[in-house]
Amino acid sequence: MSPLLAINGLSIGFGRTQIVDNLSLCVAPGEALGIVGESGSGKSLSMLALLQLLPAGAAVTAGRALFDGADLLALKRRDIADIRGRRIGIVSQDPLSALNPVLTIGRQIAEVVRRHFGGSRASALRKAEALLAQVGVPDPPMRLKQYPHEFSGGMRQRVTIAMALAGEPELLIADEPTTALDVTVQAEIVSLIKRLQRERGMAVIWVTHDLALLARIADRVAVMYAGRLVEEAPIEPLFAAPRHPYTKALLDSLARKPGGRMAAPSPSGCPFAGRCPEVMARCAEAMPPLAGLGEGRRAACWQVRP
Numbered sequence: 001m002s003p004l005l006a007i008n009g010l011s012i013g014f015g016r017t018q019i020v021d022n023l024s025l026c027v028a029p030g031e032a033l034g035i036v037g038e039s040g041s042g043k044s045l046s047m048l049a050l051l052q053l054l055p056a057g058a059a060v061t062a063g064r065a066l067f068d069g070a071d072l073l074a075l076k077r078r079d080i081a082d083i084r085g086r087r088i089g090i091v092s093q094d095p096l097s098a099l100n101p102v103l104t105i106g107r108q109i110a111e112v113v114r115r116h117f118g119g120s121r122a123s124a125l126r127k128a129e130a131l132l133a134q135v136g137v138p139d140p141p142m143r144l145k146q147y148p149h150e151f152s153g154g155m156r157q158r159v160t161i162a163m164a165l166a167g168e169p170e171l172l173i174a175d176e177p178t179t180a181l182d183v184t185v186q187a188e189i190v191s192l193i194k195r196l197q198r199e200r201g202m203a204v205i206w207v208t209h210d211l212a213l214l215a216r217i218a219d220r221v222a223v224m225y226a227g228r229l230v231e232e233a234p235i236e237p238l239f240a241a242p243r244h245p246y247t248k249a250l251l252d253s254l255a256r257k258p259g260g261r262m263a264a265p266s267p268s269g270c271p272f273a274g275r276c277p278e279v280m281a282r283c284a285e286a287m288p289p290l291a292g293l294g295e296g297r298r299a300a301c302w303q304v305r306p
Helices: 043-050 077-083 105-117 121-134 153-165 183-200 211-217 235-240 245-255
Strands: 005-014 017-027 032-036 058-067 088-091 171-175 203-208 220-225 228-234 291-294 297-299
Touching (some): 032 043, 043 171, 105 153, 228 235
Parallel strands (some): 171 203
16 A cells, blocks of 8 residues: 655754654554653654644755655645645644633634635534544533633543644644543543544554553654654554564563653664663664565664664
C-alpha cells in the first residue's frame, strides 16, 4: 500500500543547534503510528514542521514530507492552509490554549466547517452539533452556546477533537492529547480517538512519552532520542524483543521510575552512549546508521546486525 505520508530526511534547526536530524517515517492510510520519546526528543517539533507551525527561531533545514504526493514542507502558505485542518487534523495536549476564550464553542467549530466546506452559518452549526454528539459531549445544542471556561478539561479535549474532525481529515495528529487529564478521562479520550479512527478510516499519529499507552493503540512504533529515530518496529515485536538499548530502557522503566536525563545531540557518536549499558568505544566515534532488520524493523545501534 502506498503511504499516505512519507517523511524523508527531515532535519530541523534552532539557530546553530540541530534539534531533529534526518528523520524518515511513513504512515499508511488507516494506520496508527506511535512516536515515543522523552521531552526534547523532537517528536512534537517534527509534527509541527509538517504543518508549517514551527515556533519562531526553528526552521526546517533539510528533507521532504510527501502527503498524497505533495511536499508539505515546500507548499506555499495558502496551500498548506488548505491541508491543515482539512486533510490533516491536530489535537494538542492543552485544549484550553487551543480554544479561543472569547468565542462560543459553536462558533469556533462552525468556523472550521465553513472555512473548508463553505455553506451557511446555520448548516455549519448543525454540523458542529453533530460533531459534539459524535465525540460524546452531552446536550450539544446547549453546549454550542457556551464558552471554553464552562467545560471541564476532559470535555474541552473532546471539543478540540470535534474541531480536528470538522474538516474530515485523512490523518489525525494526536500530540500528547491526554497529558493534562486524570487517568479515567485519559482512558476515555484514548478510546474515543480509537473509535473515531475505526469509524472514519483515518490514519493517526500518536505522539507521546508513554510507551505503555502505545501498547494499546498503535500498529507500529517509532522511537526517538535526541532528535534521531533510533528504532522502528511493529508493536508486538517491539515489546517482545526491542533491539535498541534505549527502547529496552524505556520498557524497563515501565515498572520503575526512569533515571538519568536525555543527552544533548552530539555532532558525532550515538547520543545515547552516555546512558547506554551496552556502550562500547565505537559508540562515541560515529553515529550508527538506521539499519533495516527485516519484517518492518529498523534500529540505529552498533550492537545490532540484520
